[in-house]
Ligand code: GDP
């Protein structure tokens with residue numbers, strides 16, 4: 322069996338620990354298609370937060386408390402940069418993490434595509450699943466916000482800031498009009514992505530942020546079409562439990578789109594494949610049992626990713642939804 326997972330960073334990485342455990346039991350192969358919309362160049366280094374969260378988590382090198390970056394991290398480089406007054410100062414750049422960004426940036430500068438660079442980094446981390454960036458091209462999520470300084474007529478002006486600045490520096494608390502995926506129109510799926518989707522027996526949407534983790538993946542031309550046109554069932558796992566995003570700020574992102582922060586709201590945002598969307602089935606938490614979404618098979622199961630065993634059961638429940646008839650098994 323071949324499983325493809327569309328994923329963001331921290332939430333997706335946790336989910337993938339369960340997918341990997343399931344796959345080991347079932348003898349399945351896993352490919353993760355990872356968001357690159359958070360990627361950013363800082364201090365001359367190419368940083369890929371979601372790819373790194375997944376790689377470090379699956380490779381056993383992630384900081385378990387912080388959820389991002391390396392375990393046993395030190396911050397000398399960050400302090401030294403601050404001593405120079407080098408901007409930005411609000412971004413967490415750990416010493417161990419810097420080594421990853423140096424290797425990545427050097428390889429990219431030498432002409433290797435991001436997918437090949439990711440492979441090379443994974444030779445060290447051995448994540449146990451195949452990691453593919455959604456695209457090798459530059460695709461950046463920006464937030465269009467009201468510029469507090471602009472507009473002498475009182476109408477205000479708008480400006481776009483990188484998602485990292487919106488999220489990390491401003492905690493998503495600026496008046497925000499929309500998100501744009503800069504570069505998406507010209508982006509192509511990374512080498513291997515379309516083949517993975519074509520060969521998939523099941524596609525899972527991790528319980529990642531739908532607005533800024535999954536949407537930028539789907540914004541790569543051809544990727545959404547491959548998903549919708551493919552033979553594999555597409556099963557989503559809700560990132561929202563009982564009206565709350567569990568961890569993180571998905572509620573702030575959903576609010577920008579005017580989508581209710583509920584399990585049904587996110588399912589309707591993705592849409593049923595039968596009605597022009599992408600999903601065949603939707604797994605919600607037991608707290609949301611009874612939620613109905615037109616066109617979708619909906620089932621409830623515990624969705625708190627407390628440990629690998631609980632997460633593995635979640636994955637099992639999601640995959641069962643792709644095999645109608647067995648779904649009660
Ligand atoms: P990011 O790129 O680091 O923001 O991570 P993701 O986009 O992959 O995942 C973030 C999302 O994971 C959050 O918005 C939460 O809604 C969701 N999430 C985090 N922990 C859990 C959990 O235990 N269960 C479920 N169902 N969702 C979770």
Ligand code: CA
Nearest residue numbers: 329330359371
């Ligand atoms: Ca992310």
